[in-house]
Amino acid sequence: xxxxxxxxxxxxxxxxxxxxxxxxxxxxxxxxxxxxxxxxxxxxxxxxxxxxxxxxxxxxxxxxxxxxxxxxxxxxxxxxxxxxxxxxxxxxxxxxxxxxxxxxxxxxxxxxxxxxxxxxxxxxxxxxxxxxxxxxxxxxxxxxxxxxxxxxxxxxxxxxxxxxxxxxxxxxxxxxxxxxxxxxxxxxxxxxxxxxxxxxxxxxxxxxxxxxxxxxxxxxxxxxxxxxxxxxxxxxxxxxxxxxxxxxxxxxxxxxxxxxxxxxxxxxxxxxxxxxxxxxxxxxxxxxxxxxxxxxxxxxxxxxxxxxxxxxxxxxxxxxxxxxxxxxxxxxxxxxxxxxxxxx
Amino acid sequence: xxxxxxxxxxxxxxxxxxxxxxxxxxxxxxxxxxxxxxxxxxxxxxxxxxxxxxxxxxxxxxxxxxxxxxxxxxxxxxxxxxxxxxxxxxxxxxxxxxxxxxxxxxxxxxxxxxxxxxxxxxxxxxxxxxxxxxxxxxxxxxxxxxxxxxxxxxxxxxxxxxxxxxxxxxxxxxxxxxxxxxxxxxxxxxxxxxxxxxxxxxxxxxxxxxxxxxxxxxxxxxxxxxxxxxxxxxxxxxxxxxxxxxxxxxxxxxxxxxxxxxxxxxxxxxxxxxxxxxxxxxxxxxxxxxxxxxxxxxxxxxxxxxxxxxxxxxxxxxxxxxxxxxxxxxxxxxxxxxxxxxxx
DNA sequence: TTGTACGCGTTATCAT
DNA sequence: ATGATAACGCGTACAA
Numbered sequence: 001x002x003x004x005x006x007x008x009x010x011x012x013x014x015x016x017x018x019x020x021x022x023x024x025x026x027x028x029x030x031x032x033x034x035x036x037x038x039x040x041x042x043x044x045x046x047x048x049x050x051x052x053x054x055x056x057x058x059x060x061x062x063x064x065x066x067x068x069x070x071x072x073x074x075x076x077x078x079x080x081x082x083x084x085x086x087x088x089x090x091x092x093x094x095x096x097x098x099x100x101x102x103x104x105x106x107x108x109x110x111x112x113x114x115x116x117x118x119x120x121x122x123x124x125x126x127x128x129x130x131x132x133x134x135x136x137x138x139x140x141x142x143x144x145x146x147x148x149x150x151x152x153x154x155x156x157x158x159x160x161x162x163x164x165x166x167x168x169x170x171x172x173x174x175x176x177x178x179x180x181x182x183x184x185x186x187x188x189x190x191x192x193x194x195x196x197x198x199x200x201x202x203x204x205x206x207x208x209x210x211x212x213x214x215x216x217x218x219x220x221x222x223x224x225x226x227x228x229x230x231x232x233x234x235x236x237x238x239x240x241x242x243x244x245x246x247x248x249x250x251x252x253x254x255x256x257x258x259x260x261x262x263x264x265x266x267x268x269x270x271x272x273x274x275x276x277x278x279x280x281x282x283x284x285x286x287x288x289x290x291x292x293x294x295x296x297x298x299x300x301x302x303x304x305x306x307x308x309x310x311x312x313x314x315x316x317x318x319x320x321x322x323x324x325x326x327x328x329x330x331x332x333x334x335x336x337x338x339x340x341x342x343x344x
Numbered sequence: 345x346x347x348x349x350x351x352x353x354x355x356x357x358x359x360x361x362x363x364x365x366x367x368x369x370x371x372x373x374x375x376x377x378x379x380x381x382x383x384x385x386x387x388x389x390x391x392x393x394x395x396x397x398x399x400x401x402x403x404x405x406x407x408x409x410x411x412x413x414x415x416x417x418x419x420x421x422x423x424x425x426x427x428x429x430x431x432x433x434x435x436x437x438x439x440x441x442x443x444x445x446x447x448x449x450x451x452x453x454x455x456x457x458x459x460x461x462x463x464x465x466x467x468x469x470x471x472x473x474x475x476x477x478x479x480x481x482x483x484x485x486x487x488x489x490x491x492x493x494x495x496x497x498x499x500x501x502x503x504x505x506x507x508x509x510x511x512x513x514x515x516x517x518x519x520x521x522x523x524x525x526x527x528x529x530x531x532x533x534x535x536x537x538x539x540x541x542x543x544x545x546x547x548x549x550x551x552x553x554x555x556x557x558x559x560x561x562x563x564x565x566x567x568x569x570x571x572x573x574x575x576x577x578x579x580x581x582x583x584x585x586x587x588x589x590x591x592x593x594x595x596x597x598x599x600x601x602x603x604x605x606x607x608x609x610x611x612x613x614x615x616x617x618x619x620x621x622x623x624x625x626x627x628x629x630x631x632x633x634x635x636x637x638x639x640x641x642x643x644x645x646x647x648x649x650x651x652x653x654x655x656x657x658x659x660x661x662x663x664x665x666x667x668x669x670x671x672x673x674x675x676x677x678x679x680x681x682x683x684x685x686x687x688x
Numbered sequence: 689t690t691g692t693a694c695g696c697g698t699t700a701t702c703a704t
Numbered sequence: 705a706t707g708a709t710a711a712c713g714c715g716t717a718c719a720a
Contacts, residue, residue, distance in 0.1 A: 004460075004485055006713055017691045022715060029716075031689060048481065053461040054401040055713035058696045063398070072427065074625075079423035083416065086444050090451070095458060098442035100430055107434070114439060116348075117397040137392070141348055255625055262629050281418075281599055282624075285606050287631025350697055361707045366699060373700075375705060399697030402712045691720075696713105704707080 005047040014043040025051060057119065065095040066308055067115035069108065069125035071224060073100050076280035077251050077295065078126065081148070084301035085124060092309055103225035103252070105130035112138060122308035127152050128224075129193050144311035148304045149251070149295075150195045157320050159311070161304045163327035165195055168293050169202025169249055170209075171329050172275045175291075176245040177210045180338035181273060184245035185236040186219045187229055187257055196221050199249040199277070218243055222253055229253025230260035237264065237272075244272060244338055251278040251295070258286065269336035279330055289332040299325040349391040358387040369395060401463065409439040410652055411459035413452065413469035415568060417444050420624035421595050421639065422470065425492070428645035429468060436653055447569035447596070449474035456482060466652035471496050472568075473537050488655035492648040493595070493639075495538045501664050503655070505648045507671035509539055512637050513546025513593055514553075515673050516619045519635075520589040521554045524682035525617060528589035529580040530563045531573055531601055540565050543593040543621070562587055566597055573597025574604035581608065581616075588616060588682055595622040595639070602630065613680035623674055633676040643669040 011018040016036055023030045024040045032040075043049075057063040068085055070078045082098055089096045097118065099111040108128050112135070115123055122144035127135070132154050139145055139157055151160045176184050186203050189196035200219060207214045217239065222228030229250060236243055248257045254276045266272050268288055276283065279294035303323050310316040355362040360380055367374045368384045376384075387393075401407040412429055414422045426442055433440045441462065443455040452472050456479070459467055466488035471479070476498050483489055483501055495504045520528050530547050533540035544563060551558045561583065566572030573594060580587055592601045598620045610616050612632055620627065623638035647667050654660040 002484065004463075007715095008713080018714080019691060019716075020689090023690090026715075033689065036690090050457065050461050052402075052463060052713060054398045054407070054463065055696090056715075057398040058396075058402055058698090059713080059715045061696075073417070073430065074420075074424045074427045076418075076420060076423070079420070079426075080418045082423075082442075083418045083444060086417065086442070087446070090454070095441070095462075097439070098426075098430070100427060102431070110434070113394065117394050118439075119348075119396060119398065140346065258629055259625075280626075281603075282626035282629065285602055285626065286629050351699095352697080362698085363700090363707055364705085367706090370699080377705060380705085396697055399712090400699075402714090403697080403699040405712075689720105692718085694717090695715090699711090701710080702708090704705100 004052075005049045007049070007051065010040065010043050010047060010049050013047070014040045016040060062119055062121050063095075064093060065097060065118065065120050066305075066312075067111070067118075067120045067123040067125075068096050068098045069101060069111050069115070069123060069127075070098065071101055071103050071126045071128070071252060073098075075252060075255065076282070077254075077278045077297070080280070080297050081126075081301060084297055085305055088301055088305045092305070094309070101128055103128055103223070109134055116141065116143070121312040122146065124148055124304045124308055126150050129190070144308050146304045146307045146311075148300050150189075150193055153194050159304075159307045159321045159323075161300055161307065161323045161325070162195070163293075163295050163300075164324045165198035166202040166205065168277070168327045168329070169199035169247070170206045171202075172247050172249070172277075172293055173203045173206035174209065175329065175331070176247070176273055176275065176335065177206060177212065179245075179273065179335060181243075181245035182212060182338070183215065183218060183241065183243040184247060185232075185243040187232045187236075187246070187248045187250050187253060188219065188221045189250045189252070190223055191221045196250075203247070203249070222250060224250065224252040227256050229255075229257035233257050233260040234264070237266065245335075246272055246274045248274070248276040249293075254278050254280075258290070262286075268334050273335040273338075275329075275335065284332060288334050290334045291332045292330045294328045294330050296325055296327065348396075349393045351393070351395065354384065354387050354391060354393050357391065358384045360384060406463055406465050407439075408437060409441060409462065409464050410649075410656075411441045411443065411455070411462075411464045411467040411469075413443050413445060413455050413459070413467060413471075415445055415447050415470045415472070415596060417442075419596060419599065420626070421598075421622045421641070424624070424641050425470075425645060428641055429649055432645055432649045436649070438653070445472055447472055447567070453478055460485065460487070465656040466490065468492055468648045468652055470494050473534070488652050490648045490651045490655075492644050493539070494533075497538050503648075503651045503665045503667075505644055505651065505667045505669070506539070507637075507639050507644075508668045509542035510546040510549065512621070512671045512673070513543035513591070514550045515546075516591050516593070516621075516637055517547045517550035518553065519619065519673065519675070520591070520617055520679065521550060521556065523589075523617065523679060525587075525589035526556060526682070527559065527562060527585065527587040528591060529576075529587040531576045531580075531590070531592045531594050531597060532563065532565045533594045533596070534567055535565045540594075547591070547593070566594060568594065568596040571600050573599075573601035577601050577604040578608070581610065589679075590616055590618045592618070592620040593637075598622050598624075602634070606630075612678050617679040619673075619679065628676060632678050634678045635676045636674045638672045638674050640669055640671060 220232040279292040445452040564576035623636040
């Protein structure tokens, strides 16, 4: 257990001053004689020297690190998102501190404090919806904030990357309406969130296009957290006039909802045609494979990273940007025409 | 975009010296008059002061941070593991830097360097199997290393937390043998890994108990990375005398393997009884629900964290510990007696 | 081209 | 109980 060598050790054994070593490490900061450069590099390798991040950070004032504040790593969607972002970031030489909120505002606040302490230059997050002041404070301290998937409308000045929510929900709904379904359940996120509202709006818009009125009973806005999806499924199917179609538009609740459907032994698409928002690797391994709105996770990752990094380098216009990427509808066998469902 | 206040700012506006503020922050470092303490706390709150992690780290020499080097966040097993570890760690007031290797030794080496730069006190990892010298170097620099799920036998002095691999594999195999199956395929990890070897050993041991000789053709050790699982499934089922049972004992390859089974339209358990190592949330949503060896992820997380933290505080005996937790076998409907399979 | 010296924000030591 | 002040390791003007 010996202690790591410092820049001074390197300088000493290489017979030069610390500034020379520093310049070898950061070439753009000044010239250095080829001969000495070689010598220094050799010593660095011999000693296994590595600059300490903390010291550098303290000196330069910032760190090539961003924070990633994600709702729940146990959910395939967020896990994959994290995976892609971490991957992409590495390519740009920036580290990522991954934190999870479990949809809890307090944990979220905690995470933000931690990220502040570590003076990250930017944060990519799927916000819980609370902590508005805290987010604002982050911004005022120069931390670039990018929201992905969801957003907080009350907060101005943040970049947002998400899928085209209204359109995606409309398309999913129209697909079922087109199959003849009249009563379509919708499990969305909280109406307090942009995502929740947009998807409900798309759902309604589709109904208008088909001149069908929507039964408010069929729309369930459930929290991201907990087992709201499963419960909503239960109560929707317990309705006297139960729906023949179901759209799970709350990504965080897809697992919970599908689990309940399977537990209840619901015949899909016999009794119920279903579409879920989020095409994770297991969606097509269920029986039957589930039709899904595929969130292009790569695009979400690439764009959000591009935005934070761009801002950190000041290479972007001041105005906050909103990027909406297209989400494909992936039809599979969990949807069937209403008339062909003999059960009802 | 104003700059964050420092300890000096606090001291100044509170009319005290920085030492007092520091002592308020770290109570065990010395006494402070109640009156002043109050004043300082108030100012801290007003200014929204937070100590900078980098400065503290530089001063004390280490940081309450551990690294988590995980193979692939897109895989539910690792994602959940990460989730639990991050969660547990927060409870202990330690931050976690999550990194992914994508099973690539180079990326792994990279991650280790990064963690070194940030002078983490410990690392929890699912090692790729390479970088033996690098891991050793980490240790020699005082970084506590704990391997979870897998290990590298060539490396001494590391703590290991894993499931009881031999026994679990034996139990799974005996379950199928007990159902009358004579030819059971095994998809394991590389024989270069402890996990791969142990599970193969359990598989063989079970056969011995049943006095059945194992056909080497039925054992496929595939890399953690890539689509080896799917390919193995394909070639196993293409065998002239194809197996009637299959155990996927390579956690990283479960997705790939199951996907191939579904794509090939294999009738389960009609044509093939299957058991997978890793009970993720979707395992029971497939058709039929898959029998699985359930890795107690919480236990893995708790123990590995306990070990790193314990070592960091020097509260543990020097000898490296190996913790093997029990893994339940969860029988579901993907296994059936051989005689009842009419197809064959 | 190279070296010296100071600052970054915090903790810790030692007087007071 | 409090206050100077020296580290901690690195970057960087500035001088040589």
